[in-house]
Amino acid sequence: MRTGAALVALGVLVAVVAGLGVTARATYGAQLTADEPQYLLTAVSLARDGDLDIADELREEVWRDFHAADLPEQTRERPDGSRLSPHDPLLPVLLVPAVRVADATGLPAWVLARTTLALLAGLAASLTAWVAVRRLAVPVVPALVVTASFALSPPLVVYATQLYPELPAALAVVTALGCLLGRPRRGAAVALGLVVVALPWLAVKYALVAAVLAGAALWWLRRDRPALALWAVGVGLAGLHWLWFHLAVYGGLTAYAAGDYFEGGSVSATGPDPAYLARTQRLVGLLLDRDFGLLPWAPVFLLVPLVVAWALRRRGPGHPLLLAVLAAGWVVATWVAQTMHGWWWPGRQLVVVLPALVLLAAAWVAAGRGRVRPGVTAALGVLGLGAFLTLAVATSTGVHTLVVDFSRTPWPVYRALRPLLPDLTTPGPATVALVAAWTLGLLALAVVGWRSGRRSPRQPR
Template sequence: MTPASARVEPAAVPRRVVAAGMLAAFVVALTVGLLGIDVRATIGGRAAVDEPQYLLTALSLAEDGDLDISDELYDRRWRAFHDANLPVQTEPKADGSQISPHDPLLPILIAAPMGLWGFQAAKATVCVLAGLAAALTVWIAVRRLGVRPSLATAVVSVAFASPPLAIYAQQIYPEMPAALAALVAVAALTGSWSRRAQVTFVLAVVALPWLSVKYSAVAAMLALVGLWRLWRDRGRPAAAVLVGVFAAMGAIYLVVHKIVWGGWTVYASGDFFQEPGEFAVVGTNPDYLGRSRRLTGLLIDRHWGIAAWQPAWLLVIPAVAALIAARPRHWTALVVPATAGWLVATFVALTMSGFWSPGRQIVVILPLLVLVIAWWLSTSPPAVLVGAAALGFVGLFSMAAFLSDGWDRRITWVFAFDKVDNPLYDGWKVFLPPYQEGSGAEVWVRHGIWLAVIAAVAAAAWWAARPRVTAAAEPSANVAGRETDARDGIGAGRPG
């Protein structure tokens, strides 16, 4: 660990400095997102796969005030953004209405711009949400974790200008709004825990399943961490009230879905799930042992791992290990929901390599991991910062290559993205396990080597970050300070 002087006291940073960093990150995320709008999702459309469903629902909300897209489907309103015939996703109800099998909060967010200016405005709205997420990530890094504003701005800007965050900064999926909701929840959770903060926290947590039921586990873990903190700070009665609020919100969610979609989730209205049932969305016969490869595959798969396109994501390995060892203030607010999101993408999601760009299933928790990386880099020596900058450049080059080839119509966000003209990726990918290409010796040899490297790096980072202050030599002021930390945050009690 580097000396404490490498870190800053959050209260000592002027507001204008933090605001400047937030603005810079906002502009970067917004700009890269806007640049990606002109890249086609597939050969057959500017928006494709699930995107048209969200857009048609938003259009129905704007024009008709309801979720029924039967008239939009009949009038082929998708032709404004999708050239080919639209794949069927909805099962008509008895009254002839068709409700898209997707949760409604994203269409609600983009309904006004979609109705007024069309799908480009809807995509631009997602770009704005990405900018807000980037700005809030900088704020949390500085104000909650004590990261230097310059470092926080640089780390966040690189992350939001690189795959996969930069890709999902403009696609009509709930990923980026969900990432923003998770950040809002963490910002509220790690603050003064005032009444306003509690209301903000509840709204952010409740928003996650309304964006998609797949975020329920992340929402639940955030709720648990919040309940634990409220119990410690305000006592059992306050925690009981929060439990009651979440229980009521959960009941409302289930009742509304039963009435509108005909089941406990939105998948009940999907044509694919009529015979096997709505819970077939996780697979009719899941191979959980086989899915366990995604624990590393989500990071290092040759095509679908996020580190294949932005190697700086590899820094999450030492960063998380160091965070767990050091346990600085608020560490559980980052690690617990991030772990839940990663496990859902590993064991619950039907696949990690579907009709989308890499990393979609974990976008919701990636800004939390960016915060962990920023915290770790703030404790690291200059040589590590130089190495991190070099890795980050590779990811920025990847995004530039995606945009260039996408503008020239050589690739799309969904198909042939791995055919991008990117010599850095072509050289780097040979070291990565091709999990999706079979289970031969090539896969398992690379898998074993990577497991050994990951374990060694994590162990070294954990060992280096362990607190080394003995009880006998510890000043009483440090003890008092840690007690104050415990009142102020979750899992505090060790210096960072």
């Protein structure tokens, strides 16, 4: 099979498998919950009224199609009677076509909106594998194996049908990486500028990742002074427009200013009186927590310490950029996000930077000899796929839901690992001991990765 056909096949596979989660219930009595209805209501308003005001959609209870119980309001009524969802508007813009098709066909808008994200997940998977092959010189088979192992495991495959900006943001990031890992070209610079600007329009929490990509872009264009100047001015003006728009439309520096539950103002989503020292436990907790960590759901994330340590020592082409992007997302998830135990599926705050991890893992697999690395990666990926398929069936048939009680999953791997992992919501000696033991295990994997990054005398830098 040719490379192009293989990449398309991967994208189709990911979209189809992700589509199995379209009918999953978020909570009992609701297909969508938390912020999801807000994004869809804004998309409905944009499609039908051409504005962001969802006051009429709330009055008409448009949300009854996907939320049987009363919908908790997130908005604060403005002096003119309008209501704005306290979330950035780009995701609703992307969902407008789905709403218009729903209006024309009578199909449920929430189904078509989720299907839209599943298609974007397929595109993101194909593009990630393409970047691995064309930019990092990874052979096609390892690129496909690694990308599929992550793309078909939680959290990527779960957020492929959840109405959150996570998956579109991941697509924007891998697009930016594809540009930055190639030679500087004017067309690529334009595409790079568009996706960097798009990230904060998806959510302000992606600003740090966007800043890292923007800084890399300035270095990338350093030898083309005219292009560098134009790019910097264009992105700078776009940033000023973002600020003006939020001040003028939302009444604050961020969309949170339009909400009724961020009493501290535009930046209070980080939490009242943040305890940053306590949040430091998330550095490993994002992987280890028994409910909201990634390891019990997707054992492929055991590769994180190994691959990161390998890349730090290897220092191959593109490795510093990929590590910086991954670190930016991990920093936000650790210290900026108000909580990791939220009303959502685990790993939400990390989805945006997972393409960088996938690309590093693909390079690590390609650098090995024999079939051990691709075999291990594929085996771990199959476990993640099994977790998702079990989840998709259970949440579509009423056994449990995606948000309220996802830990009730009957998936045997999760059931076996959960008691062995720490519960970071209940601090105590047992939790500390489990965190320490697992952290030592992760450090051991990092040592293995560091040693595997050693170059032989014949290997070029």
